[in-house]
Amino acid sequence: MAMAKPREMGDHWVPMGCHLLVIEDLFLEREGRLILRGVNLAVEEGEIHAILGANGTGKSTLAYAIMGLAGYRPNKGRILFAGEDITEKSVTERAKLGITLAWQQPASFEGLTIREYLEISKRAGRGYLRIEDCLALVGLPPKNYLDRTLNDRLSGGERKRVELAAVLAMAPRLAILDEPDSGIDVLSLDDIMEVIRRMNRGGTTVLLITHREEFARVAHRASHLCGGRILKTGECAEVVQFYKNFCKECTHINEPELEKTEEKG
Numbered sequence: 001m002a003m004a005k006p007r008e009m010g011d012h013w014v015p016m017g018c019h020l021l022v023i024e025d026l027f028l029e030r031e032g033r034l035i036l037r038g039v040n041l042a043v044e045e046g047e048i049h050a051i052l053g054a055n056g057t058g059k060s061t062l063a064y065a066i067m068g069l070a071g072y073r074p075n076k077g078r079i080l081f082a083g084e085d086i087t088e089k090s091v092t093e094r095a096k097l098g099i100t101l102a103w104q105q106p107a108s109f110e111g112l113t114i115r116e117y118l119e120i121s122k123r124a125g126r127g128y129l130r131i132e133d134c135l136a137l138v139g140l141p142p143k144n145y146l147d148r149t150l151n152d153r154l155s156g157g158e159r160k161r162v163e164l165a166a167v168l169a170m171a172p173r174l175a176i177l178d179e180p181d182s183g184i185d186v187l188s189l190d191d192i193m194e195v196i197r198r199m200n201r202g203g204t205t206v207l208l209i210t211h212r213e214e215f216a217r218v219a220h221r222a223s224h225l226c227g228g229r230i231l232k233t234g235e236c237a238e239v240v241q242f243y244k245n246f247c248k249e250c251t252h253i254n255e256p257e258l259e260k261t262e263e264k265g
């Protein structure tokens with residue numbers, strides 16, 4: 001299939017209206033390498049929006065930039081949340097506005113019981129689910145887990161599931177889920193999608209970051225990230241098709257074609 005130049009596929013973003021999260025022309029450099037190269041994205045309040053992209057295309061970098069983690073301050077561009085410019089705000093300020101990133105469990109929770117952690121999470125947000133139900137939804141029997149401590153005796157997969165339960169308990173305004181299936185043992189993709197649906201029904205807008213197109217089944221809309229740019233936003237089926245055509249045999253991860261087209265002018 002003949003492909004239009006990526007440059008012409010860009011700019012598929014919608015101007016701000018009832019958008020919860022708007023990213024405008026975001027550039028971000030890490031250790032001298034330009035990783036985000038003009039990201040434009042608009043996420044509507046209430047939607048599950050999938051960001052689809054192959055490995056190494058800048059998905060996690062984008063997630064960290066939205067959360068405002070140290071070292072991820074953009075070189076250019078703006079991030080707006082509920083109409084407010086948050087580009088210069090700290091992680092804590094962003095968290096207070098209702099943005100949560102999984103996986104980013106702060107070290108300060110270490111040593112708390114899972115019950116305490118989930119209760120704190122619930123109080124920090126707008127959650128109405130019982131913490132027991134949150135645990136059960138991520139496949140952890142509450143009676144076995146509520147009184148366990150958050151420490152290194154939990155497996156990586158258990159920690160991730162506890163963190164997913166905490167997002168459910170909190171019901172933040174925006175949840176950024178970075179590869180929610182990675183390292184989660186036991187739970188199937190369908191289980192995780194059900195958790196995401198529950199989260200969304202509880203009023204959380206979800207930014208679902210993944211390289212797996214199967215996740216598009218749970219999303220309302222999707223965007224395709226390649227080479228640090230959103231090349232397409234739209235209906236999931238359309239974006240998945242584009243991702244499959246364009247990325248399955250991609251030879252330019254981190255060296256996007258658009259650089260070439262720009263050079264050629």
Ligand code: ADP
Binds near residue numbers: 033055056060061
């Ligand atoms: P993804 O999550 O889509 O797999 P990342 O956002 O983790 O991609 O990384 C995007 C690109 O940036 C990759 O090529 C990665 O190697 C590079 N990268 C990530 N962190 C750094 C860093 N601290 N310094 C330099 N390059 C980095």
Ligand code: MG
Binds near residue numbers: 059061178
């Ligand atoms: Mg990643």
